[in-house]
Amino acid sequence: MDGTTPSRVQIRAIVGVLTSREALERAMAEHAGLIDEHDRGMSHEPVWTAFVRGFVGMLPLWVGAIPTGIAYAVAARSIGLAPGETQLMSLLVFSAAAQVSAVSLLDAGTPILVLASTAIAFNAQLPLLGLAITSQIRMGWLSRLVTAWFLTDGAFGVAAGQGRLRLPILLGAGVSMYVAWNTGTALGILAGQAVPDPRRAGLDLLVPLAFLAVLVPLLRRRAALLAALVAAAAMLLLSSLVPNGVAVLGAGGLGSAAGAWWSRRTGGRP
DSSP, X not given: OOTTSOOHHHHXXXXXXXXXHHHHHHHHHHHHTSSOXXXXXXXXXXXXHHXXXXXXXXXXXXXXXXXXXXXXXXXXXXXXXXXXXXXXXXHHTOOHHHHHHHHHHHHTTOOHHHHHHHHHHHTTTHHHXXXXXHTTOOOOHHHHHHHHHHOOHHHHHHHHTTSSOOHHHHHHHHXXXXXXXXXXXXXXXXXXXXXXXXXXXXGGGHHHHHHHHHHHHHTTXXXXXXXXXXXXXHHHHHTTTSOHXXXXXXXXXXXXXXXXXXXXXXXXXX
């Protein structure tokens, strides 16, 4: 055999690389930061399979996400937001609590600074989830951006509940909730367009109802319940003393401080 003829070992190696789809997918995922060094050798599940597993694992939560998205969209249309504005908010903000509270505050004529502060407060837990993720998964900057875009409490819970935290499962769960939320929003827009005058039909009542639907599940923790009670009491007191926008901002700050104090006092226990 001359030097230009590949050996049998070389031929087997070439065929193995070309035919091993799983190995190729895994190598690409590692290069993109989708699999960290600790995950190598622990799981031979292809990246796409893990992504689908995360997507499917989120399906039970669609039962709550889609109706809430419908209620948000109908409420948004009832206060005068255009269909495109309503859907764009779901595409870009992707936060039930922030969007529903924004609709409620917009209906009350709240200043934009208060709207922004409220949205940040409702999503204050996301940086903590991000720290938990990056402590377990090594990611490049692109993976970090994509993960931050699709990260929700539910997605983190689904991914963490399926064993060791893996980025493909986390992204699959996040994309699943993104699809559900925007599907619910689109259905709500269609429902709102079927009613010529939402306020005359009484659909503006959905604004506070949608807000309660998002708020109540958050009150399962004592810190959140204390924060809500303090904020409500402060709002009742401040609303008669200062403009509504200042009252909302002050009440929110006092409520957040009370919740943070309780969390530190109890060590973060429910």
